[in-house]
Amino acid sequence: MKLSLDKIFDIFATKGHTQYGGEPITQLEHGLQSATLAKEYSASSELITACLFHDLGHLLHDLGENPTEQAIDDRHEYEGANCLEQIFSPAITEPIRLHVDAKRYLCAINPNYRASLSQNSESSLILQGGAFSSETAAIFIAQPYAKDAVKLRIWDDRAKIVGLTTPDLNSFVAIAKSCQQNNS
Ligand SMILES: [Fe+2]
Ligand SMILES: [Fe+2]
Known part of the structure; x- marks a missing residue:
């Protein structure tokens, strides 16, 4: 799927009101809160942009607002990263592609992290393959x-x-525009 940066912003503006999985906020609120936290921690423009768009993949499919409820892994990390790699460098697309595996990693290295996951995130973790082994971590x-x-x-x-x-x-x-490559 080839989309321009303007179109990506348009998707968040028009479809971002949908619920973020089983969480009590919208996809847009979730992306904005993630990017704002990145900014507060003085992250690079690339990582701020990755945070803003990390769940784009949830907005690209027709599986409904919460595929986890139907025991479906929407593989949104790959859908989103693949779409964005036409516009951005790996500094943006790779953290997005790896953000589900990062959850599996954090569960492996810190049992308290897993206990802190929301109910929906715990359910999706199972569909995504569960915690990594120490070797895979x-x-x-x-x-x-x-x-x-x-x-x-x-x-x-x-x-x-x-x-x-x-x-x-x-x-x-x-x-986001400052991170754009190829004037897509
Ligand atoms: Fe997310
Ligand atoms: Fe996600």
């Missing part, structure tokens, strides 16, 4: 961009606060 974190994926994941997990005020979608346009 070591292989995962040695990959390029895996550490950025872990940062994204930690902000992702926190970005579920009902009613939180954040900067709006337009305020992230300049940051």
